[in-house]
Amino acid sequence: MAARPTMRLWTAEEGFEHAYALTRKVPERPAAVPLYNRGRSRLLALDLDAKKLGPEAVARDAQRILCWVKDCDGSAVVDQSTSGGAHILIPLQRAATVDELRPLLYALAARCPTLDPTPMLNDVTGCITVPGSVCREGGIRVLKGSVAQAEQAFTRRSGLEFVGALSALLGAEQPSAVASSTRLAPSPTLSEAFEGEDMATVVLRPAYRRHSPIPAVVEQFARTGAMASDGRWPSRSEARQSVLAHAVWRGATLADIQQLMADQWADGLGAAYVRYGTRAQRALHRDWQAAQRWVAAQLSTFHADTHKTKHTGGRGDWPLHERWLAHAIWWCDLTLRAHPQRWKVAAVLQGLAVSAARAGEVVNGVAAVAVGGRSLSIASGLMSESTVWAVLRLLRDMPGSPVLLVAKGSGLTADRYALTEPDVLDPAPGGSGRPAGVDVHPAWAVIGYQHRRIFETITEAGLHSVREISVAARTSLSSTYDSVAELARFGLVSRVHGCVNVGPTTLDDVAEQYRLDEERAQRIAAYRVDRQGWRAWLGGRRDPGPDRPVASPPSTPIVQVLSADDELAYQMSVMATGPPELEYSISLGLERTVARGRRASPGITVCSA
Template structure:
């Protein structure tokens, strides 16, 4: 340590505010913290820090900035992150135990470290007495404050415990650095060896490495920009309750959006003790909900190190997790099965519906019918709808949703409400109601309305092969793969990307850009933009011959989660549940003979819903 300190003293000869005078003899721990503090000017955006103190029970860093010197401040000290011009010299990643459980903080530190290393970035790490961690990523070229904030908030999407507030205020943003006194006693302990930390801070990260990090965070950067745009427009990201009850208290999202309480518990491991008396009750609430949403035990296990580290943190140890998870999952399955048995398909927004009438066809004939209808769709109706502009795009995807429903439910009778297809398309249910009427007019008899809606029963449509297109259906070869409406990821990427992806996915040979534009019936420029964007997200790639292929290692469900599309699905489904609850309540008031339990109208544990991580789950995705 003595030799290491001597090397550091010599190397810091040019650092501002650091004295090269020989240190006085002092205790080893204090000397260690003073040496760590000597890194402060290499981390700070400008050579100043703020002293912290308790004010009326709240700790803060008020007062005027003070110049950083070689002496260690006796009070908690946080260096200013931004320079006088608002730029930053170091990305400061603050992983806080007040934002997530300790196990989540440690996991986030490892996950962020792996991401930084994969981009060729080096960093310095310290740990606080409270268990929080700081990662400092020094920059060879200073970065604008807005750009740095955007990058740190994108990283916060991957790490629930990451607090981006030091980068949010250019005038007061600050962070405690290695060696600084902690507000509750102790010091920030440097994890990176002192000499190695000095080497990282002197030989800082080049801009090309930061560029690689930006490319790796492309989905998160896009999601934050989209949410900022919606907030600027005054759009509400949280569904508004109607009729019975209000939504439970929601957790704040890193970028200010809404997040359901159960998802927040699964991500952070923090729960409301007024609602759940113990960690056991909190994790059972999460497991019950996952079971009700159609997840499987392997899917849950896979996400314990993915999007649900907080669920793992609710177990006291890894051994307890392995011992109890399977047993508690079995209880969750039993509980949700018993709960579902007390309800009818008409009272639950997420249960499969049962056809109310129509001809009973065999399963094989239904699948054959869908194959024939797909041929008619691609050969005839896509071209017809293409001429209708924006309305035609909606009709093309609505018909795809109808065929996907037929194949999944193995019926050619559609008696589900407009909200079911609205969820599949990412559209308002009023838009879907209008498109259904247009589809029945323009589909040459493929979709025909056979019964009107009444009380809780929706309009009923019959789907069959039009006689005038039967020869076309027989002449064309059936295509491989499944047909989809708007999969969650394409809520973020748009319909042009969905059509281009489908053209690659269902093509008999790998297409070129021109062939994608032709088969998807979109403009060449639109196709090029969509393909370039999907290639940036590693959804597709192009070979040396200029032909496009799907990237098998990229999960559309995981990408949808990173882009926030799954949260959009959850918000829409929650809104639909509340709207249907209001409609059922109205029916109950005007039809007293039909009794409806309060739990059928509003279930606070089931109204937040998220889709299992499967790229080809049951309808509508």
């Protein structure tokens, strides 16, 4: 459940204010785990509160939501507190951002009055208490159903299209322009998502279509006009929009809908437009276009599997750079063994080696590279730019470092570094278990750079004992146990009777689950725009153009130097009167309150010559 290996413990004074490391032992206080990692979540957690409307209202809303989840072929886990509140936990196969979930959360809250969407609307500190945790009122949160069923739900997870399907079922509003602009991947335009010549024949492209049947409740309204009894649609307007959205998503055209409204759907969807009279066709066209825009807005998030990228590593034949990288990592392990930035320094060193190898610049047997912090952040596994710059400052200022700044960047030219031998060398730089000259996988930005060495030791050295892994990876035994536990939480490794093996999940799977390819593409596009703006700004100052006046340099005043006779005459006139007399004064402010209502004594000035 936890998006990160931390938890927040509740106190009566501060609530869930402070974060602690996640433990295997159940805390004695209410414990909540974070919902978001890097601004996205793989768990749709719905908090139903019984404080205002009571346990009966919570039970009704929970039953209603579970029915909707089932209609969308989703999986859910439910727990209940001693106060009557409940949590509905819906695991997702692919992570979603808060901007993508916000319209759905608002639609659910409008239909279920006990739902508090606040935890899911906070992608920084949003958290949810877990089944088995202590309740604030006493007792523990009770899991509804068996542990095996809960494990199956978190293993199966709700499909890639679940959030979009649930939004369509409820007739949720289209995301706002601001929310759409902050998506990890931009939504396709209507011309990219649809094909056809005119409004009557425009249809969703086959790559984006859903093939499951329209939900029974939606089909019932389309045929008979009967509203759902669970209150999923506040009015017939949302019901109509839900029918049209499902039809668009399944490859129907406007001509198909008009034919159905004249035949099978005459008593349902057809009758819903009778109230518009002569403007019925205009209203249908308006709703149909709105449904097309809504479906197009969902495609970037829930059909990104069509653009899945496999990270092959791209390893090249770079013996000089790999030898330097082996020395640099050895130096990092010994010099920064207890430093909090050790693993991020190792990632930046690997990014420098790969960038230098691709640039191919070698001077007197020493590799050199001119690279900016933003480009280096991509090669270092989607590390933040500020962290990369902090690591580079650390490497530049540390004696014996394998990185030497040889030229400061200016204008469009980046800082230039020489990859030199550190003061501590690897005794066997060509031995097994040495780092490869490949980009750092972006999945480590989610998993944690501190766990990368352990995973690479397990996969490349084939070790299975935690103690052997600790020795080979040059990490402490406790840190190795922590890394193995975190890797197992992601499914990258498995533990059976103390033996550690490679798990069923790959790094590419983690990157796909958290949509890191989309984040990488978004970051590269943003860097490109910033670079173009910077280039334009520099060009405007180097070449002001014909319409911009060129400022003339300020004129330097000319100082007339006195001749020798004039200088002597000036000195004689100054010395003729002698030095000035020394005068000084001391001011003492004396304030005495003699009696109530009398004025304070005035200041006394003493002068001395």
